Amino acid sequence: xxxxxxxxxxxxxxxxxxxxxxxxxxxxxxxxxxxxxxxxxxxxxxxxxxxxxxxxxxxxxxxxxxxxxxxxxxxxxxxxxxxxxxxxxxxxxxxxxxxxxxxxxxxxxxxxxxxxxxxxxxxxxxxxxxxxxxxxxxxxxxxxxxxxxxxxxxxxxxxxxxxxxxxxxxxxxxxxxxxxxxxxxxxxxxxxxxxxxxxxxxxxxxxxxxxxxxxx
Amino acid sequence: xxxxxxxxxxxxxxxxxxxxxxxxxxxxxxxxxxxxxxxxxxxxxxxxxxxxxxxxxxxxxxxxxxxxxxxxxxxxxxxxxxxxxxxxxxxxxxxxxxxxxxxxxxxxxxxxxxxxxxxxxxxxxxxxxxxxxxxxxxxxxxxxxxxxxxxxxxxxxxxxxxxxxxxxxxxxxxxxxxxxxxxxxxxxxxxxxxxxxxxxxxxxxxxxxxxxxxxx
DNA sequence: TGATAATTTGACCGGTTGGTAAAACATTAC
DNA sequence: GTAATGTTTTACCAACCGGTCAAATTATCA
Numbered sequence: 001x002x003x004x005x006x007x008x009x010x011x012x013x014x015x016x017x018x019x020x021x022x023x024x025x026x027x028x029x030x031x032x033x034x035x036x037x038x039x040x041x042x043x044x045x046x047x048x049x050x051x052x053x054x055x056x057x058x059x060x061x062x063x064x065x066x067x068x069x070x071x072x073x074x075x076x077x078x079x080x081x082x083x084x085x086x087x088x089x090x091x092x093x094x095x096x097x098x099x100x101x102x103x104x105x106x107x108x109x110x111x112x113x114x115x116x117x118x119x120x121x122x123x124x125x126x127x128x129x130x131x132x133x134x135x136x137x138x139x140x141x142x143x144x145x146x147x148x149x150x151x152x153x154x155x156x157x158x159x160x161x162x163x164x165x166x167x168x169x170x171x172x173x174x175x176x177x178x179x180x181x182x183x184x185x186x187x188x189x190x191x192x193x194x195x196x197x198x199x200x201x202x203x204x205x206x207x208x209x210x211x212x213x214x215x216x
Numbered sequence: 217x218x219x220x221x222x223x224x225x226x227x228x229x230x231x232x233x234x235x236x237x238x239x240x241x242x243x244x245x246x247x248x249x250x251x252x253x254x255x256x257x258x259x260x261x262x263x264x265x266x267x268x269x270x271x272x273x274x275x276x277x278x279x280x281x282x283x284x285x286x287x288x289x290x291x292x293x294x295x296x297x298x299x300x301x302x303x304x305x306x307x308x309x310x311x312x313x314x315x316x317x318x319x320x321x322x323x324x325x326x327x328x329x330x331x332x333x334x335x336x337x338x339x340x341x342x343x344x345x346x347x348x349x350x351x352x353x354x355x356x357x358x359x360x361x362x363x364x365x366x367x368x369x370x371x372x373x374x375x376x377x378x379x380x381x382x383x384x385x386x387x388x389x390x391x392x393x394x395x396x397x398x399x400x401x402x403x404x405x406x407x408x409x410x411x412x413x414x415x416x417x418x419x420x421x422x423x424x425x426x427x428x429x430x431x432x
Numbered sequence: 433t434g435a436t437a438a439t440t441t442g443a444c445c446g447g448t449t450g451g452t453a454a455a456a457c458a459t460t461a462c
Numbered sequence: 463g464t465a466a467t468g469t470t471t472t473a474c475c476a477a478c479c480g481g482t483c484a485a486a487t488t489a490t491c492a
Contacts, residue, residue: 050440269472
């Protein structure tokens with residue numbers, strides 16, 4: 001048989017899993033740094049340490065690689081937001097959401113950049129996911145936040161823009177890492193910058209959403 | 217003479233200024249959406265409405281176009297931060313900085329995306345500018361913020377991460393525009409989203425940096 | 433073992449890429 | 463006008479792109 005893997009129904013060999021893993025790992029590297037159009041199969045093959053036709057044996061097109069990556073990463077990328085708990089203490093929930101998002105920016109920067117590239121360039125491959133599952137999840141969590149505000153547990157605010165603010169401030173440390181490190185200078189560019197960022201952002205959001213004495 | 221414009225010392229004709237303008241305008245469109253490597257000269261030529269060799273008569277390489285764009289845009293991009301005034305009222309200064317950055321995200325999204333693409337992809341063409349002029353400017357303004365905190369005018373906080381937070385939250389509306397609009401849904405995707413964002417961000421930063429009664 | 437299926441590779445293809453050469457065309461200066 | 467200069471285009475090139483093919487190699491298993 002010469003049918004490439006994608007045409008088969010079931011995963012067979014151990015070697016297939018390994019190679020696909022190896023390819024996606026390399027593809028993540030390349031797509032995250034150059035975007036879809038700026039990346040080449042040869043580059044990915046190089047990083048993966050295999051020949052181009054060999055890559056195309058496991059993924060029939062460049063798009064198939066990209067899609068496989070997106071599918072695999074999108075889900076886990078939204079996990080922190082899913083954990084947002086309506087029953088929890090608002091301040092605790094928001095703080096731990098920020099912390100988790102910052103940890104992901106620190107530990108999985110390539111995944112963040114993969115999405116950033118995609119969205120920056122108009123989300124040509126994932127607009128359905130944005131309009132569908134992502135919007136649905138955000139709508140749900142926005143309702144939670146609105147309820148907290150209504151119950152007087154946090155200040156009244158636009159929940160959507162609150163979520164955008166948390167996304168942007170945290171992902172900034174992955175997507176704009178070069179700039180962050182250049183501006184902080186070498187002596188402050190160690191891993192400690194994530195701790196500093198966490199401290200600052202928690203202060204900002206907690207105080208920013210606090211209920212004033214006698215106010216709303 | 218067949219020397220392209222770049223080789224000459226002085227600008228001569230009116231037509232040169234016009235064409236260069238036209239090319240950079242088109243290049244901004246293309247580079248902002250696809251990044252440097254993902255953009256092609258043919259594409260830019262198409263958008264500019266001229267032939268590829270004609271483009272290359274004014275800019276000898278694709279890189280020359282990109283560099284010309286970066287140089288032209290970087291300066292104006294930093295203007296809002298330069299206006300940050302040590303003598304002004306901290307709350308006013310920060311609010312108007314946020315508002316100006318949001319206006320730029322609304323009115324010049326392509327410029328924002330041009331930089332975002334560049335930095336996302338490791339800033340291969342502008343790292344010197346980041347480490348030099350940008351860092352210097354941020355260092356200076358960070359000192360201003362630190363002084364405000366020391367004087368008890370705003371809460372103590374890491375000034376660098378404050379600046380990052382303002383950058384990321386405001387530029388988010390240009391760089392991640394597709395996502396913002398997809399999540400907000402069609403009915404909330406009008407220009408009003410910038411007003412909503414401004415209101416939210418001012419509240420967040422003003423309250424977040426407020427001095428508590430009796431606290432720091 | 434050997435037969436069979438799975439994997440890998442080198443050679444290749446048509447289309448696109450950044451860029452060039454030279455001649456045609458337009459503009460300006462006298 | 464016309465000569466010199468400035469601008470634009472057509473035709474082209476070598477390198478690279480995504481992807482195919484068939485043959486070679488390796489793993490699996492009776």
